[in-house]
Amino acid sequence: MSAIRSASTFFGCETLNRVSFLREDVEFVKSTLTHGSTTFVPFLGGEALSLNGSLYQIQLDDSPSLLQPLLHKLLPLVNTPAGRAHSSGVNLTFLGLKQGEEAREGVFVYRSQYKGTPYYGIDFRVDSETIIKPQDIVALTKMTPLNRQEVFEMNNEEASLYSHAKMYLDWLSKYNFCPGCGSPMYPLDAGTKLKCSNLNSQVNCQVRDARVTNVCFPRTDPVVIVAIASRDFSKICLARSKRKHTDTIMYSTIAGFMEPAETVENACRREIWEETGIRCDDVAMVTSQPWPYPVNLMIGCLGIVDANGINEVITLTHDEELLDAQWFSTEDVSKALDDYNGNGMVHFKDSIRLPGSTAVAFHLIKHVCDKYKRRQGSL
Numbered sequence: 001m002s003a004i005r006s007a008s009t010f011f012g013c014e015t016l017n018r019v020s021f022l023r024e025d026v027e028f029v030k031s032t033l034t035h036g037s038t039t040f041v042p043f044l045g046g047e048a049l050s051l052n053g054s055l056y057q058i059q060l061d062d063s064p065s066l067l068q069p070l071l072h073k074l075l076p077l078v079n080t081p082a083g084r085a086h087s088s089g090v091n092l093t094f095l096g097l098k099q100g101e102e103a104r105e106g107v108f109v110y111r112s113q114y115k116g117t118p119y120y121g122i123d124f125r126v127d128s129e130t131i132i133k134p135q136d137i138v139a140l141t142k143m144t145p146l147n148r149q150e151v152f153e154m155n156n157e158e159a160s161l162y163s164h165a166k167m168y169l170d171w172l173s174k175y176n177f178c179p180g181c182g183s184p185m186y187p188l189d190a191g192t193k194l195k196c197s198n199l200n201s202q203v204n205c206q207v208r209d210a211r212v213t214n215v216c217f218p219r220t221d222p223v224v225i226v227a228i229a230s231r232d233f234s235k236i237c238l239a240r241s242k243r244k245h246t247d248t249i250m251y252s253t254i255a256g257f258m259e260p261a262e263t264v265e266n267a268c269r270r271e272i273w274e275e276t277g278i279r280c281d282d283v284a285m286v287t288s289q290p291w292p293y294p295v296n297l298m299i300g301c302l303g304i305v306d307a308n309g310i311n312e313v314i315t316l317t318h319d320e321e322l323l324d325a326q327w328f329s330t331e332d333v334s335k336a337l338d339d340y341n342g343n344g345m346v347h348f349k350d351s352i353r354l355p356g357s358t359a360v361a362f363h364l365i366k367h368v369c370d371k372y373k374r375r376q377g378s379l
């Protein structure tokens with residue numbers, strides 16, 4: 001496996017064992033919610049909190065005066081309709097058990113084999129009507145929300161924990177009503193599924209009465225992002241978006257949302273043709289990246305173009321999303337990446353910038369450069 005394939009993209013570092021099969025075990029959920037080591041990543045109204053630029057996390061044993069009274073109120077609500085944030089004031093989601101801690105003294109253990117600090121995301125949406133009250137979380141309301149720059153300056157482990165919690169909590173906060181009948185939904189399985197609360201069998205509900213499954217699962221929106229290279233990797237096509245048009249002149253890869261009934265490869269071919277007019281048959285996946293703004297999965301691919309005087313011709317007039325697209329010399333792009341120190345964007349020629357290492361586009365561009373260098377015998 002190449003270095004790019006084995007390395008985690010930013011937001012893609014999995015340090016928790018999600019033990020997804022244990023989420024439906026109420027005894028497991030309740031025992032994690034009462035263990036002293038259990039660590040919560042608190043959010044207020046959907047925003048994580050900053051402690052000197054880091055992701056604020058609270059351990060039960062370290063903040064019993066804050067957490068014990070909250071958990072005392074929340075434990076009876078597990079898997080009940082009152083567990084929904086409109087009633088409780090809280091969205092709670094189990095993230096997993098920290099890996100690599102099996103030998104630590106006092107570590108949480110379940111059924112003698114599942115070990116590690118339990119992690120939860122918890123998003124407070126309190127008011128005077130909710131079970132958790134504003135006065136229960138005064139200490140948190142004095143803190144500062146985490147800003148996006150702080151997120152991108154974190155190490156990958158911390159950023160990935162943030163991303164994991166944010167994507168579940170974002171889903172829980174938005175999907176309040178059943179898409180089948182409009183009844184309120186409430187969280188099951190430690191905040192990883194939502195169930196329709198409609199018990200009236202006279203009222204039709206496509207979700208509750210579905211033959212295969214009667215719950216709603218978290219949503220992830222897949223996006224294809226593709227680097228376009230010539231067959232010999234000596235040229236790479238990069239584009240400047242109209243949407244991201246700022247003072248910075250940024251050239252990057254092509255990206256777009258996947259559509260229903262589309263393969264990853266077909267979505268890449270469609271996006272490439274719609275945006276650049278280039279015809280590309282040969283598409284392969286390279287890497288992927290969760291992207292928590294709000295709940296995307298970036299599926300990073302490589303598209304190889306066989307130049308024949310037609311396939312490689314750039315036309316920006318189909319959906320007119322791009323300000324410009326150009327074939328650049330991979331040699332020049334490689335030199336820019338070689339000089340990159342890992343911070344911010346990559347300085348390319350003149351005032352052109354390329355995406356930095358927190359973006360999957362960087363890894364796709366690097367993938368093309370590495371392929372080119374390998375062919376040149378310099379890697």
Ligand SMILES: [Zn+2]
Nearest residue numbers: 178181196205
């Ligand atoms: Zn329903």
